[in-house]
Amino acid sequence: MIGATVRSGLRPSQRIFQRPLIQPQISRIRLYSTDQPPHAKVRRSIFHRSLTVAKYTGYAGLSAIFGLFVLGAGILAHDAFTYNDRHVERVPINPLALHPERGGPKNLPVVKVQVDDEDDEEMKRLAEKPRLVIIGGGWGAMGVLQTLYPGHYHVTVVSAETFTTFTPLLPSAAVGTVQVRSLIEPLRKIVARLRGHFVAGKAVDISMADRLLEVEIVNTRGVKERVYVPYDKLVIAVGSTSSTHGVPGLEHCFQLKTIADAQQIRRRIMDNFELASLPTTCAEERERLLSFVVCGGGPTGVETAAEIYDFCQEDIMNYFPKACRADVSIHVIQSREHILNTYSEAISKYAEAKFERDGVHLITNARVSAVTPNHVIYTVRKEDGTIEQHSIPTNFTLWSTGIAMNPFAKRLTDLLPNQVHRKAIEVDAHLRVKGAPLGDIYAIGDCATIETAIVPHFMELVDEADKDKNGKIDFTEWEVMVEGIKKKIPMASNHISKVRELFELYDTDADNSLSLNELVRLLEDLGNKITALPATAQVASQQGKYIGRNLNKLSRQQAGLEARGLSDVQEHKATDSAPFIYHHLGMLAYIGNAAVFDIGDFAFTGGLAAMYAWRSIYWNEQVSARTRALLMIDWIIRGVWGRDLSRL
Template identity: 30%
Template sequence: TTLVHLHHHHIAPIFRRSWHSLLIQSSPQSIWSTTSARFKTTSSHHVFDSSLHHIIPCKSFFSSFGESKLRTQSSMINREYSTNERQASTENQIPPQRSESLDDYEPIAQQLDPIENLPLKNSNTMREQVVLLGTGWGGFSFIKNFDLTNCDLHIVTPRNHFLFTPLLASACVGTLEFRSIVEPVRRARKEENYFYNAAKCVQIDTDQKLLRCRPVYDREKGDYAIRYDRLIVSVGMDVNTMGVRGAEMHGYFLKELDHARKIRYKIIECFEKATNPRLSIQERQELLHFVAIGGSFTGIELMSEIHDFIKEDLSNLFPELMLECKLSIIEAGPQILSTFDKSLQVYAKKHFRNEHINIYTGRKVVEVRENGVQLDDGSNITAGLVIWTAGIQSRKLFHHGRSGGLPLDRAQRVVVDEHLRVKGYEGSIYAMGDCASIDTAPLAATAQVASQQGKYLASFVAQQLEGKEPNETNSFTYSHRGTMAYIGNYKSITETKEFKLRGRASWVLWRSSYLTMLLSIRNKILVPLDWAKAWFFGRDVMNFKS
């Protein structure tokens, strides 16, 4: 009776899951001491403080929340939320935007079990074990081109699909549907010696050739290990907020499919909120101001798609709000689209001015707030949506010795030779894509580079499995095919070695090029259908978030 009373009236409303952990892992004596302390105090605040000393030793509770988080949440005991209030509070909070969870990468010294004591998933085989980390442009290109005759191929990644990132901005506003720009990893190959692991690699042991894998589902079951003979690292890069205050808390990112979904919902939510007659003009203007931080490809194409969404669809549904709508791009450098020829930069800037999209160059964001940003000159820009598209950084896997001593450059990228072999591990470990840096000729972190490296490495590793020695003539050589960017209103800019193109003709080239680059017949059918559907019936403006 005592346990039931305490559970229902004090612990459950806030720490229901933690109380279950206490019941499972604590001894009867510690549970009784916890409940006894309840009746020695009078206020609910003191009840929790008295019980706190008994709850902290519970391993699952402590590791999940941390001591500092416990103290912060202990002050919430006087706030008795109803079910509806708790749901409303959760909906109003912006979910974490980072593509990596810091909890997955606690220091290795805090791991409970040495990696050699973990259950080994691929222990019952004598075949050569090739393990690939990541399914981005490089990883998926490797999967599609690799010969599985002489080995087993294990894929380790928490994302069970390949994402066609050049069209991700279009999915943000409903020009394309989410499923039209992804390829399932499990269906990439049909051979019996092809294995997918829904897990994240959180440690590389180069001495024992073992990987510590943390499953995406049922994490409480614990980690497991995978043995490798040859390891291909293609984990890409993470978002870099550059230490700007509030960027992770209040900013929206655009790197994964889930990010695109959140941006679409937020845009529709801002318009629906702005229809409230109790709002002032200033409040509506704040809600309907959308800001992108970063004037490179992602920021430019995203704001161009949002511009088309508002102009072609939302203007018909919310005509009374069009005077309050505003789009802005903030770039720290002197120019937007800095990788393009200057004439194309000038054309894009003039186009944005004609479409009433504000461009701020040479301005740095020092803080992202719930209702806007603060610039380095002290000025404030209010906004209903702030999207961070500036900068990338290395994954947490390469920090604090988790990568087993792999050589890293200043940007924490893995150093490889001209054959994409990791320095010091030439016979067993390779790296490619954004997370790799060729020591003799570093390349930009682009989809083109990663895709070509994936295809090259698939052939190179297969040859090594056959016992063929590499030579200078078959080292990796990058072939640049050109650069394109969509700037809105069915216009784009294109730059290749042979020509420069802009306007509608460039837009036709932009769409046809990406259509041919799609990897499956399924998506090559779905994407044109989505374009036609958006043209005839308009983009989807429904918000399924309850």
């Protein structure tokens, strides 16, 4: 055996590998043999990695195909079960819904029955519930509608607009950053949760004695007519209009409070750029066309100026002649020393520095004196006290300088005692309109202001606190009075936190008691220190939710009394223990690829990160999942393809 091995010239270990039955093992052993050259091992390693990548890429591709298949199947199933033939036959309609009886002080049709009150058993049951009428479709009205429990009230919403608008993003819609459809939600969809009704009309008058709301509608012939809508509870959330301050020529200005305003502004901006791009437009006229003047340095004015600047930087620069971008000028005229003056000083300065870097011209301590079709005229008081007049040529002026009363709110104050000269409807701590029948009418949002005067409650507070009836208030009785003040005027809480110091300050004769005269002076000074709540969406929303919770509470209590066979619940007893208290959650504003936040004692400013935080907050505050989806799509489209430059 050994000799044969020697003669063959092979070692025993080598002769084994010549056997054909185990030949596949040769390649496996050679793959890991250290005798192979390095480049061969590298090639095989790359080959195996390529196989692994291809394998997982194939898995990912199959997963994507499977996902698309499931999505397509889901859409097909949705279409199959959604789009079908639905026939409506023999729907009962009460004759009074089509031919209302007349009545009231003006003998108008009284809409006691709605067309759909007899659609089904649920609607018939709701028709017997107390009638809750809400005027308006803004933040306050949404707060009420989103908080109310279904089935407690026969709800009717009266609004001239058929949709609610997310007003904080109107500046973005004015330049095409987002589409107007992404900011609106039909009121009928919102009211549907409560099985409520919607009346497209404008509230113009009221008869409080008869509980009738006068509404102006447009009939099928296009003619305006008026009807009465009866109510048991009325919530007024009509908002406000822009304040004119007596400045002539405001008909040449734009406002930014509605969707229609945003659409008009967008058309004017695009028209100005298109006209400025024409070869026949001279340099002077081009500068006038591309001059944008914003009157007012509040959040709306600042955000509009920032959106116009972004529009010029990101879209005009790319698609219009560069001469247009070079001639653009943006001016913000502010009557006070700083813009965003309701925010912290640090935020105001940050915004001003940002505008200065961007080339947005800030004109502070100035007042607009007149607006013409081609100019904005304003005056500036110099340090020596002299007044200097200036003029800015422009074809675009935005007026955003405060608010004034809505016509319906003005009509109501004319009817109420002691409210004729008010700048808003005065309500008590429970948002009930003062002077109206108790618990019948509420007012919330920009159209209302919570009372701050304490002196009108003087005798009531004294009777409650003066236990010994000696005509003086000692410190123990003063502590009782402080609790009463907090219930009637919650906004006074911060001003009377130092109870002992306040008592000693007005105890001028140092007899450890307050005389009635000393007490009157104390309450007068205290009332003068209290400031009204700001006219913001945050305030209106919180007030609306408060009203919704109160109405739910009243309905539950009423149901309990009816079950025991007792009389109606008294509204003031049901709510006196819980006055409205505003919780400030902060303010924010967009200033051009940057944002500022003012949250109590904490102020936050920043660039891209702050902008995304600003977007996240507004995205979360949308009224429906539909508007959230549309808003997200708009932001993605703007980031990838830019703004829509079409003029519709």
